[in-house]
Amino acid sequence: MWPDEVFAVLKTFDVRQVAYVPDAGHARLIERARDDAAMRAVPLTTEEEGVAVLAGACLGGQRAVLLMQSSGVGNCINMLSLIRTCGFPFLALVTMRGEFGEFNGWQVPMGGASEAALRLMGIQVARADRAEDVGEVVEAAARMAYLGGAAMAVLFGQRLVGAKRFVE
Amino acid sequence: MSALLERRSVVARVLAGRRDLAVVGGLGAATYDIAAAGDHERNFYLWGAMGGAAMIGVGLALAQPGVPVLVITGDGEMLMGLGAFATIGAQCPGNLSLLVLDNGLYEETGAQQTHTALTTDLAAVARACGIADARVVTDDVALGGFAERVHRIGNAPSLAVAKIAPSSAPKVLPSRDGAWLRARMRGAFGYPAQ
Numbered sequence: 001m002w003p004d005e006v007f008a009v010l011k012t013f014d015v016r017q018v019a020y021v022p023d024a025g026h027a028r029l030i031e032r033a034r035d036d037a038a039m040r041a042v043p044l045t046t047e048e049e050g051v052a053v054l055a056g057a058c059l060g061g062q063r064a065v066l067l068m069q070s071s072g073v074g075n076c077i078n079m080l081s082l083i084r085t086c087g088f089p090f091l092a093l094v095t096m097r098g099e100f101g102e103f104n105g106w107q108v109p110m111g112g113a114s115e116a117a118l119r120l121m122g123i124q125v126a127r128a129d130r131a132e133d134v135g136e137v138v139e140a141a142a143r144m145a146y147l148g149g150a151a152m153a154v155l156f157g158q159r160l161v162g163a164k165r166f167v168e
Numbered sequence: 169m170s171a172l173l174e175r176r177s178v179v180a181r182v183l184a185g186r187r188d189l190a191v192v193g194g195l196g197a198a199t200y201d202i203a204a205a206g207d208h209e210r211n212f213y214l215w216g217a218m219g220g221a222a223m224i225g226v227g228l229a230l231a232q233p234g235v236p237v238l239v240i241t242g243d244g245e246m247l248m249g250l251g252a253f254a255t256i257g258a259q260c261p262g263n264l265s266l267l268v269l270d271n272g273l274y275e276e277t278g279a280q281q282t283h284t285a286l287t288t289d290l291a292a293v294a295r296a297c298g299i300a301d302a303r304v305v306t307d308d309v310a311l312g313g314f315a316e317r318v319h320r321i322g323n324a325p326s327l328a329v330a331k332i333a334p335s336s337a338p339k340v341l342p343s344r345d346g347a348w349l350r351a352r353m354r355g356a357f358g359y360p361a362q
Contacts (some may be wrong), residue, residue, distance in 0.1 A: 004343065012261060016231070017227060017230055017231070019227075029357070039299050042226070042255070042259060043193070043255070044251070044255055045251030045252075045254050045255055045259065046251050048219065048249075049223045049226075049249070049251060049252060049255055050223075050224075051220070051222075052217065052220035052221075052223035052224045052226075052227065052249075053223050053224075053226055053227035054227060054231070054232065055220075055224050055227060055229075055350075056192070056223065056224035056226060056227020056228035056230075056232065056238070057227035057228070057231045057355060058227075058354070059190075059224070059228045059231070059350065059353045059357075060190075060227065060228040060229075060230070060232040060357060061231055061232070061357050061358070061359040062227075062231035062237075064227060065196070075199045076319025078216075078217070078218070079217055079219070079220050081217055082216070082217035083344075084225075085215075085216065085346040085347075086344070086346030086347055086349065086350040087347040087350060087362075088350060105328060108273060112301070117172075149362040159245060
């Protein structure tokens, strides 16, 4: 499963703090992180907390990652000033809503703006829309963030994650 | 009713005799107070990212569990990141302390009232989020107790809300170079800049 490949990349890069606001698309990765003795899972009340956690982790010499869904991108905007101004490495893994087969129209405005919003704040954006691409794309982004000091987001397309099905 | 405390002396008292303590300062006057107490390679000052100070402290405290970490910020900055209390309660880092300098005002922007001047009790909010050791500090004795706690590693986080007077203390401006401040603190922990 592709979430296991993401987890393997995080282990390869010795990521020690996994900050997240849950999303169904991240459920397995969150579970893997919570079960790993060398990783600290940090559930958040809002995604911008996670931006600050990543900065603090870096100050203390640890690598961290932020997991969220696309609606959370909007919550992070001003806090991303911290990443840019201080040159913190940054890796966010974003499951997309509101872009492919989305039942819930409330997800569409932020989902549709997530990539542009990240770019406006100076975050480099990569996408994975097929399961076979996920490991390679996350590995490339992790390399840029943790070895190159870049600010990166990887968007996991809704076609990959699967649109939530509602029964009426 | 105690007289209100003077912010510079509160911060100077808490930081006095610091050894391995790492300090994160919230934007605005809290950062000036920390700088006034003496610049230090383990100080990280914020000039923006309002609402983020406490959570930077969390990431740092989790990364360096053997180092006491203190976040010093104002009531307005803390109110913007109130959810941090819930996250800190859940994580329970015993090496993290928070000092909120509470004047009930957004003093930087013209002394408008904050919610703490109206209805919000930050220490009570913190306690309700699981930060059991959350004190309101209104005198030197209570301040001394908190100052003693800050430099130790405990079993759970601690918080003090220091009731301070409005202040006209001159601004003491530390570096605004975020990349330099990042590299400096990492260097203090023995890590390369990046």
